[in-house]
Amino acid sequence: MKRIPKLEAVVAAAVGTLVLFGCDKSSNPVAPENAGPPPVEIKTPTGVIVTSVALTKFPAKTTSGDDWDFSLLTASKRPDLFVILKVDGHFADYTSNVVTDAEFNKVYTFTKPYSAFDGSLPAKIPYDTSRRVYVMDQDVGGDPDRLGWITVNVPRAYGNDNASAMDYTYTDSGNRLSIRVRGTWTY
Numbered sequence: 001m002k003r004i005p006k007l008e009a010v011v012a013a014a015v016g017t018l019v020l021f022g023c024d025k026s027s028n029p030v031a032p033e034n035a036g037p038p039p040v041e042i043k044t045p046t047g048v049i050v051t052s053v054a055l056t057k058f059p060a061k062t063t064s065g066d067d068w069d070f071s072l073l074t075a076s077k078r079p080d081l082f083v084i085l086k087v088d089g090h091f092a093d094y095t096s097n098v099v100t101d102a103e104f105n106k107v108y109t110f111t112k113p114y115s116a117f118d119g120s121l122p123a124k125i126p127y128d129t130s131r132r133v134y135v136m137d138q139d140v141g142g143d144p145d146r147l148g149w150i151t152v153n154v155p156r157a158y159g160n161d162n163a164s165a166m167d168y169t170y171t172d173s174g175n176r177l178s179i180r181v182r183g184t185w186t187y
Contacts (some may be wrong), residue, residue, distance in 0.1 A: 040162070043187050047062050047155055048166050049122040050183040053083050053096070053133055054109040056169065057178035058147050068137045068145060076101045079137035079147065083179075085123060087131055094119035098138045107180075122183065127154050133170075133179050147178040159184070 014028040058081070062068060065114035068078035081102040086092040095118035113120045125131055135147040157168035166183040 005063075022096050024167050030055070031104075039087075043152075043162055045158060045185040045187050047186050048121050048183045048187060049058070049124050049125045050085065050094075050181060051122045052182045053085060053094075053121075054103075054180040055081060055083065055106055055135060055177075056107050056134060056180050057171075057176070058102075059176040060104045061115075062145070069139070077100055080145045081108060081147075082114060082144075083154075084134040084136060084137055085119075085131050085152075086134070087129070091117055093123045093131065094121055100138075100161070124175045124186070125152065127155055127158075130154060130163050133181070135177060135179070148172050148174075150177055150179050152181055157181070162187075184185070 015171050039152060056097040058079070068079035069077050078101045080098050080100045081095045082095075082098045084092045095114045097112045097114055099108050131148050131152045133152055134149045137145040137147055139145060150172050152170060157166055164185060166181065166185055169178060169180045171178045
């Protein structure tokens with residue numbers, strides 16, 4: 001029985017030596033310095049540069065059930081679509097070219113301006129703001145009809161992921177319009 005206290009003393013000395021000299025912070029897998037890669041810093045963008053606006057869904061008739069275009073001069077009753085990107089009460093950032101006799105089962109992507117005086121894409125939108133995209137029907141000899149609008153809420157489109165590209169689809173509250181906005185985040 002006298003051997004056990006000697007054995008205990010030897011084991012205690014070995015464990016003590018190991019604790020004091022066997023591990024340092026650099027080889028200790030649970031040390032905070034070796035907890036893995038540093039956390040990724042999620043940045044807040046300064047804005048988005050919109051490169052295209054695509055109309056993916058629009059109503060076939062007006063809210064009163066009428067055709068968009070009614071004219072004795074043409075058989076087509078389909079809308080002549082264009083979009084306007086703007087802040088309410090301000091000049092438009094961008095007014096697109098017109099797509100005549102738009103078919104309801106197609107997607108229309110707008111990247112070109114109506115004229116040299118109608119803004120252009122890409123268009124920068126600051127992060128803490130929003131814009132409206134109005135979808136319009138160009139009428140011959142009259143004011144255009146508004147098919148509807150959506151609000152491009154820039155912070156809502158950001159996924160807190162440091163992404164470089166924005167690709168977000170907005171739908172109006174009545175589910176009549178669906179608009180896909182693409183662009184590049186700026187940081």
